Amino acid sequence: MQRNLLEELKRVLAEDKRLVIDDKLVKNKIVELGLKLDEKLLNLLLSNDRLREHFFQKVNDTFVFDTQKFQRFISNKQFLPDSYTVFKNKIGLSNGDEYLSDSKDVTLAWAYKDCVLEGGQTEEEAKREEIFWNETLAPDQIDRLLDPKVFTNFTFFDNDGEQDVNEITEKNNLVIKGNNLLALHSLRKSYTGKVKLIYIDPPYNTRGAANTFAYNNTFNHSSWLTFMKNRLEVAKHLLRENGIFAVSIDHAELFYLGVMLDEIYGRENRMGVAAVVHNPGGRQDDNFFPTAHENMLFYAKDINRAELNTLGMSEEKLAEFRYKDEYGRYKLRGFRRSGSNSKKEERPGLYYPLYYNPDSQRLKIKKEKDNDIEILPIDTNGIERCWRWGPETLIKKKDKYIEVKKTGDSFSIYIKERESDYEGEKPKTIWDKSKYSGQTGTHELKSLFDDKVFSYPKSPHLIADVLKITTDVGDLVLDFFGGSGTTGSVAHKMGRQYIICEQMDYVESVTLKRLNKAIEGDETGISDDYDWKGGGSFIFTEMQKFNEQFINLIQNADTQEELLNIWNKMTENAFLSYRIDTTDFDDRADEFQKLSLDDQKKILLEILDKNQLYVNYSEMDNNDFEVSESDKQLNHQFYNISG
Incomplete structure (x- = not known):
């Protein structure tokens, strides 16, 4: 019995393992490869006579793929149908015979490289489905989505506790609660070209317990890259011309993130990749090589202007x-050169006799007394070499920097290399201080909160060294994955200005409290290293939500009754998609109730207008958003920061 065309297509597509997950065809992947004219997919379709005849047109002796016809066929509700898509098609989320995903006036919001992933998670353990990200937005709508947002709930923190905010200047430290993609676009107006260092510790897209991509553990590889790309591209605009970008990452996305950063910053601006040993014993649950390190990638905005300080x-x-005299601590180094370019014939000006008097313990360049002993730069093999300094430099520095020691029957001359003159070590590609371990970061938080309040915090000593080599006192540091506040706390104690962005709800229970403890002069972390005594201040604010509040309600709903109540509130107060007819929805309430709870959530999420998740600064005077006069004044100040 001959299969119908639909069954035949499914059978053939199932031969391509890229299109199958858990023994089911993945519609989005089929659409993606079809749009890309993927060679393997086209050859698969061409190999079947019926599919070749249906989806290709023959021009002379060449078969031309009918992309539009293929996409229309794939998008038909009969292809991989489910209750969600059937109901969605009935209530107006299609436009005649053309589905939204086929509409030529929209583009995918995030699923692939040229899209946008907002990432609206607010609770670390929720791991919710981000249905919004599968919708389509027109380019002008995306611009509107990324417009600067209104900030609200301004609070000033210093040694006197919480206070109202009357003024915002470019010198304020800031902690922003809200979606970091939208926060970055909001920061562009006032902070473009002002940030010296961007350091981020983003969610890792790895397998197992180490996965910190808590926004949604079902996000796939391409989605994670899009999530990162959207943020990295806008963040680059905030860097100074001599600014530096640094990111921590494990092996799972290392290669792909590196290629992406090469594309964004230019391969020529890659400064280096450091291996940071954070678990010396290795993660023993790894199947093959126990993971003992993470990676830190450093990029310059302009490699010709960037500089690194020493550690x-x-x-x-x-x-x-290990030696000490009246000038301080020192170590000894031979005054006679060795190795290459050290022979008399190579540097004749540095070959000359020195005279040492054992009674007066004086070193001279001329013989003055009979018991002055001549010393020449001749090694134990009799090879004539040379001294490290010329005679004039020696006379000038010898009292502080030269020491003579008796070795057997002869005397040797040494340079005193002083600790006070040592500028520090250049950062190497392996960072393996014991204080860099993840346990150090966890220990600090436990000492502050008497509990484990955050998973996988970075060691403050690691962040301190990152800031030490990339910034100076007063420089502006940005971390838009603020987490538990390690970067902000360290920057605060080191006298750097900082902006921290974090959208998770723990920003108030962990991040703010940690920064307040820094103000109080806590004795943990790097306090001993930098003699921190407390002080300083910061301003907390958050982006003003609108439709985002309904998304949170929908995602947290446990029953269908809750969702119906939310729907009623949405019809009264939310901004809904112009493609939705609420009357049509109400007429099909019985069908809606037959859907699963997850499918009901998907429907309500798609109905919301995603360009109204937060209040736009340009629409702040709209009475519908109820922005207070004091917030309006502070927003005007924030968006008109100059300098």
Whole structure:
């Protein structure tokens, strides 16, 4: 019995393992590869006589793929139907015979590279389905989505506690609660070209317990890259011309993130990749190589303008300076050169005799007394070499920097390399201080909160070294994955200005409290290293929600009765998609109630106008949004920061 065309197409497509997950065809992937004219997919379709005849046109001796016909066929509700799509098609989310995904006046919002993923998670453990991201938005609508937003709930924190905010200047430290993509676009107006360092520790898209992509653990690889790309592109505009971008990442997305950053910053602006040993014992639940390190990628906005400071003295390096005199600690280095370019014939100006008097312990360049002993730069093999300094430099520095020691029957000359003159170590590609471990970060939070309030916090000592090599006192640091506030806390103690963005609800229970403890002068973290005594201030604010509040209600609903109540509130107060006829929806209430709870949520989420998730600054005077006069004044100040 011959299969119908639909069955034949499904059978053939199932031969391509890229199109199958859990033994089911993935419609979105089929659409993606069809639009890309994927060679393997086209060859698969061409190999079947019926499919070739239906989806290709023969021009002379060449078969031309009818993309439009294929997409229309794939988008038909009979292809991989479910109760959700059937109901959606009935209530007006299609336009005649053409589905929204086929409409030529819209583009996919995020699913692939040229799209936008807002990522609206607010609770770390919720791992909700971000249905919005599968919808389509027109380019002008995307511009509107990314317009600067209204900020509200301004609060000033210092040693006197919480206070009202009367003024915002470019010198304020800021903590912003809200979606970081929209926050970054809001920061562009006032902070373009002002940030010295962007450091982020984004959610990792790895497998198992180490996955910190808590927005939705079902996001796939391409979605994670799009999520990151949207944010990295706008963040680059905020960097100064000599600014530096740094990101921590594990192995799962390392290669792909690196290629993406090469594209955004230019491969020539890649400064380096450091391996940070955060778990010296290795993660023993790994199947093959126990993971002992993460990676940190450094990029310059302009490699010709970027500079790195040196690190301070490590404990190992400090131990080398084991001698001490009236000038301080020092270590010894031979005054006679060795190795390449050290022979007399190569540097004749540095070959000369020195004279040492053992009684007076004086070193001279001329013999003055009979018991002055001549010392020449000749090694134990009799090879004539040379000194490190010329005679004039030696006379100038010898009292503070030269030491003579007796070795057997002869005397050797040494340079005193002083700790006070040491500028510090250049950061290497392996960072392996014991204080960099993840346990150090967890220990600090436990000491502050008497509990484990955050998963996988970064060590404050690691962040301190990142800030030390990339910034100076007073520089502006941005972290738009603020997390538990490690970057903000360290920047606060090191005298850097900072902007922290975090959309999770723990920003108020963890991040703000941690920064307040820094103001109070807590004795944890890097306090001992930087002699922190407390002080300073910051301003907290959040983006004013509109439709986003309904998304949160929908996602948190547990019953169908709750969803119907939310629907009634939406019809009264929310901005709904212009493609939705509420009367049509109400007429089909019985069908709606037959859907699963998850499918009901999908429907209500699609009905909301996603360009009204937050209140736009340009629409702040609209009475529907109920923005207070004090908030209007502070928003005007924020968006008119100059300098």
